Amino acid sequence: MAHLILQGFAASLSPVNVALMALGVVIGIVFASLPGLTGAAAMTMLLPLSYGMPAVSAVLLLIAIWNAAVWAGAVPAIVMNIPGTSAAAATLLDGHPLAMKGHAQRAIRTSIIGAFVGSIAAAIALLFVAPLIGNVVIYLGPAEIFAFASFGLTLVVSITRGTLAKSIISVLIGLFVGTIGFAPSGFARFVFTPNLLSGVALIPALIGLFTFPELINLIHHRRPRIVQVEPSNERDLFLFRAQDWARHWFNFVRSAVIGVFMGIHPGAGPTISSFITYNEARRVNKSDPPFGEGNIDGVIASDTGANAAVLSGLIPAFTLGIPGSVDTVIIIAALTLHGLQPGPTLFLQHAAFVYTIFTGAFVANILMLVIGLFAARWTAKLALVPTRFLLPIVTVVALVGAFAVNNNWFDVLIALLAGLLGYGLRSMGISTVPLLLGLILGPILETNLYQALQVYGSIWAAIFTRPIALAFLLLSVGSLVHALISRRHHKVGTDVV
Template identity: 40%
Template sequence: MPSVIDLFARGAALVFEPLALALIVVGVVIGLTMGSLPGMTATMTVAVLVSFTFGMEPVQGMMLLLGIYGGALYAGSIPAILIRTPGTPSAAATVFDGFPLAEQGKAGRAIGIATVASFVGGVISVVFLSVLAPQIANVALAFRSPENFAIAVFGLTIIASISGDSLTKGLISGLLGMFLATVGLDPNLGYPRFALGTDALTAGIEFIAVMIGLFGIAEGLDRYRSGIDTAGVEQDLSTVLPTLEDVKDIGNVTLGSGVIGAFIGAIPGAGGDIASFVTYNEAKRWCSDAVPAFGEGNIRGIAAAESGNNASTGGALIPTLTLGIPGDSVTAILIGALLVHGIRPGPGLFNDEPGLVYAIFVGFFLVYVLILVFGLLGARYWARLIDFPAMYLWPVIFLLCIIGSIALRGNLLDAWVMLGAGVLGYFMRADDYPLAPMVLGLILGPIAESNLRRSLQVSGGSFDVIYTSPIAMVILAFSLLSLGLPFVRRGIQQYRA
């Protein structure tokens, strides 16, 4: 069996191939560009562009998508600092201290702090990913159908914690995703289900087409509804490189927030927005006597939010690669991209595709190195992207959505599915139905169904095959805990009120 050093060497060899290396650079630049535009989330950008990776080798496609992922998540801090509008939801906490600094004419300093903290948080997350993912995968290799069913159920219970203010709406969204996943051929018997008598639907609802519609078309329709305009801002961006004093000031907060953010990111469904708010709040507690106070332009507030935000990325890849459970909505799309190539994320991935896995480790580290370089050298240019006329941008994005959905299988039905999902996502957003539970239902519903039915076939229809598995019962116990916590939390809030 190859050593860890050999595996990293194999991954590095794949990453440093000219095309893969170029795609990382292109991905980071695209991510920086799109993330700098308010409202252009990392999820939407990856969803729109994922179809362009289907003709590439898996490593090359993943390098492009990881570059977009990291670049967009970091760049969301630029409009958050300059115009008080987060480019991505994960940058919302950066507004608290970033914009007050911009009001003081110190936008360059704020962007520099955000860039350094993002790099540190990202590197910490890659270290966590590289160390923890192989160990978790080794344990998960012992999983059979009952354990895999339990894992899928655990993933589905996360719907309760990502449903926002309404658990009912979250459950409806999740069940809708599970229903869409049942369209097509029965995975065990091969009979068509909900195909409406059409041959095209027997192949099933294409996951990527739904994702493009939910996060691309729906976002654009919502932007047109709320009114598309641009906001200009005049800021001093001449001093971006942080001083040694600034680095010393944010050092401990940045490192601590990176560790917390990586752990939070590893919780399926948590994501960078939760990580950034948690780390920002913890930084306020650590530095309760800070001057200036948090919320008035304290650079440690920016560092905490950005370090935690970017540290969540590597954390989110841990359950994605080891268990096949998406850590956030972006990694859900990455799972779809791998499935298109015939690669199923999970514990077997580390044995079947070790080169790909370790290329992801090496490539993601390189992504954050590029973010540090491009962020510091090109901050003033990325900042100008907020003035780009959105009225010209969104038609191009709509066109890319249509092209991407058709190119997936050469099937016009996928374009209609994508448009239908976009319209559905628009109305769901308008009525505050969360989209993340629908994504979880689409991905995990078929996994839960196929593994449950396979387990029952092996046991002759007896559920004892699940009850007699200690690992499955432990995971199901965690599922009950995950399902019950939101109710307990709501009860405590109502009691205090």
């Protein structure tokens, strides 16, 4: 195995592969920073071009884009309170308050270091435990995925500020919107126009929910935008000193381990992972300022957790051929495009290829760290763009981005309607973050519940014969009860994100 790892490093460090991965990192950062454009869009766009490259180069390019895009979604979340990706919705909870206090650069730099640590943990898991974990994943079925999704929903309810009832209302609206379109049985529900047959598109809804309320707030309240970032002559050494690592190392490690575990499980992915790791950090951490008001540990946890779930998503994809997300589907497509079949035989027949990809993940992460740190100073300054310029630029780019997802004009209307809904809810003191999670997890929840009922006959049989599912459902109940008790004991503020 050692010689395969060394061979892998030698191949992934070839000038062509390094240049392609650096290009992938830049593309991933640019795409995730623009509302509406995602890493998956960039990967899809470059997939046909990758056909002309060697298989290793093609897959490394796609992985570099994916990994960088999941991190870079945090940049607009921190600077503008608009998450570039759904996984970055957890980052804005503390990242944006930090930026509002004039620490945008520190928050961005912390998020990139968190993403780097998470990605390195996932790369280690890829390298050393992928074949072992692959054997375990095969035993996780719809009951477990249903339980994971339930846990994700209760966690987001418990971590959102405001009353419990308001958070649950937000989740329920998201769950309902997620039922629009085809039911798991194939029946079309709440389809008032043919454009809704495939449901409400996630990215346009995400753009609307987070972009328009923020822009309307700027106009309505003439809210003071961020007026300063860290002075460029004063070097902020946070996370460059040993004492900071001594204080935060456990948060990094815990978030990375949870993120890797969540990434391995198909269907969980970076979004659920970032919320779970954020909640764990919030539960343990009692330092000032409180979570939700600019605690740096919130940024560390969410970004470490999100990126740890990216590369670890390759474990079931490579070992079993099970894609856990759209991004892994694209990578599997790239493999098959080059005549490679994902699954256990991939390790036996193409071991050199597999280990080059796994070691290349380390190189892609280092490139992401270097480019991300280099860009942090300039991306933080986006916070200083005056409202009169920001408003037209963000509105136009967001709406064209909403169109870009499916080349569908109706999605642009969806974005505007979601924006008005988001503004109305925020005005009522209801956060839109649980709504987003409800929209993402609703179809996963219902489909897996439906499948579990088909397989086990009843919900009780599905739960009580599957200990992992039972454990996560108990954790879901515990998380709700804990949220209820903690809200009764401590008056929770009414700020919303």
